[in-house]
Ligand SMILES: Cc1ncc(C[n+]2csc(CCOP(=O)(O)OP(=O)(O)O)c2C)c(N)n1
């Protein structure tokens with residue numbers, strides 16, 4: 197069999213192909229995004245971005261009710277959005293297998309919270325697999341489709357950043373040759389969840405979990421690795437790897453299915469040891485259930501509950517002589533992420549800062565507008581929240597403060613869950629102002645297309661949502677569009693609309709400089725004439741990575757300098773300079 | 785060669801320097817050479833000019849994909865400050881190969897903080913072998929300043945087992961066609977540096 201090196205996400209995509217998946221749908225979100233991007237290489241899968249996770253799951257459910265196997269992927273917080281269909285899908289069960297991949301982000305490398313999705317498996321009463329490397333990501337995903345059909349249940353597969361974005365060696369499997377027959381099939385008792393039907397389904401769901409818990413005791417994905425000593429360890433997922441690293445010879449019960457737990461197997465294992473450790477990342481999910489079985493274990497009293505585990509943290513948790521580490525005895529300047537040079541969002545936040553707006557923010561590259569020196573974001577909760585937050589805030593403020601409230605939201609985020617918020621803002625007769633930052637892409641997660649970009653995941657052109665018309669149809673009377681590279685024009689427009697005691701929407705339109713489609717005009721890089729620079733530092737307030745301050749020596753007060761390799765020539769800095777120090781570089 | 789020992793290479797740089805592509809090529813080569821390989825990195829926020837870290841581990845059998853603190857054999861840095869930042873991951877008897885390049889982080893670019901001085905010396909105070917490489921110069925010589933990642937890979941390749949052919953094959957496999965020639969040249973120039 198062919199060996200290759202794959203990330204967890206690539207392995208899941210491959211598994212979907214091998215398992216004969218016919219429909220894959222998702223909304224991007226780190227660390228899950230690359231699964232769908234990789235699936236596009238398999239022609240027989242119809243893969244598409246949905247505007248949000250709820251729609252993605254509903255598309256998957258439709259395909260599965262038609263008899264096809266369907267894969268749906270999202271990041272952990274995406275399940276909050278998709279929870280509504282998920283919980284009832286648990287009752288209906290499936291026709292074709294349905295697997296929902298959820299990628300958690302312990303340590304919050306790219307997320308706003310650290311929720312542990314395993315709790316959803318228990319809450320929604322559906323099975324969940326958790327792979328520990330790319331090989332298991334492939335094997336478990338494939339298996340999850342069989343299990344889904346065998347037990348008539350949607351199956352969750354939990355990944356984490358260290359699974360999704362780690363590469364390891366994988367032996368590929370043989371793809372199924374034939375795809376499932378699809379057809380219309382009416383089965384109201386199963387598919388129509390009215391109270392009467394749901395009351396009949398609920399006991400079946402409980403029974404299904406009990407059967408699975410027993411079945412899982414004898415499956416190879418829940419395995420005991422024999423070892424030495426009087427301490428037995430129960431672990432799962434990536435925590436297994438760290439456990440092996442730190443306790444190389446310990447006996448381990450490694451769980452592949454983290455819900456429902458194989459109770460009999462756990463009892464048998466625990467009975468053999470004096471002490472049981474449960475080593476898991478984030479919540480005491482396994483620990484609490486094992487304790488509820490009456491088995492005393494050591495878990496979160498030692499293993500940290502916040503942040504990701506690492507071999508080092510585990511060693512420290514159990515006082516296993518961690519090494520002395522080299523210490524740096526000076527504070528280092530941090531290197532946080534920043535908007536790209538030429539990013540169309542930069543000028544908007546420069547303007548909001550100068551206007552002293554109170555900005556209810558949202559999630560995307562533009563959230564970086566929070567960072568100094570732009571420092572123009574005052575709240576950020578979840579995708580779509582900016583607009584509702586602004587409506588609520590304006591409700592409780594006096595008129596002059598109301599005018600300060602501006603919601604900012606990206607194009608992808610607006611279509612994700614912002615539209616309802618705007619509908620409500622108009623319905624509530626609010627006074628707030630909304631800025632839709634339309635950079636024609638879903639930037640933060642690596643530039644995916646969305647319904648307002650006019651392209652599908654396949655790269656094909658498709659209908660492009662007309663944002664202006666959409667806003668008007670919701671009842672917004674004042675809809676303006678502006679090029680955010682025009683600094684004064686943008687700021688003046690924001691000022692006027694802030695003052696207006698009615699809902700208005702400003703669409704700032706300019707493509708992301710890293711956009712995947714060939715729509716960018718090439719602009720020559722800029723240079724600073726050091727003699728004209730008066731060291732006022734106005735341009736530095738943009739926080740552009742291409743502008744660096746050259747401190748002066750002796751008489752000189754210093755001057756700004758542009759890195760020509762980084763500069764995109766957007767010329768926003770040029771507009772901040774009152775002394776005409778910026779110009780197009782001489783071709784040298 | 786394939787003892788139980790796991791070798792750990794940590795690659796660090798600034799978003800946009802090609803750190804991830806370099807670690808991609810490295811792990812592909814190591815797999816082709818018959819090792820068990822794991823590689824860990826974080827995408828997302830890291831890309832926008834932030835600090836980028838990639839862990840590569842290889843040996844007969846590798847468990848964790850991330851390198852435990854204090855256990856990196858080689859710290860391979862594309863930029864001085866980022867290399868310094870991850871010092872605690874490297875073994876005192878390990879090796880640091882660092883590109884002699886300063887990229888100002890935002891607070892330094894704004895003139896609010898200063899870039900730490902004499903980083904190479906400070907590294908030497910903690911780690912046995914520290915080598916400063918003029919990667920930028922060689923990349924310009926190869927014909928594209930953005931190939932500094934491949935120059936540094938060339939330098940690293942001298943210390944590892946895979947053959948020249950295996951490296952070239954991996955580069956051909958992973959570098960886009962239109963940048964291939966200049967990257968192969970950068971790799972050759974890198975190989976003239978002995979680490
Ligand atoms: C519910 C949920 N799904 C997905 C994400 C991941 N995510 C963060 S920002 C973002 C998209 C941002 O796109 P857009 O609004 O167009 O702004 P841009 O980044 O392009 O500036 C996504 C998908 C999330 N944080 N929450």
Ligand code: SF4
Nearest residue numbers: 536539561639708709
């Ligand atoms: S990726 Fe695009 S939207 Fe994001 S910071 Fe860069 S230019 Fe701005």
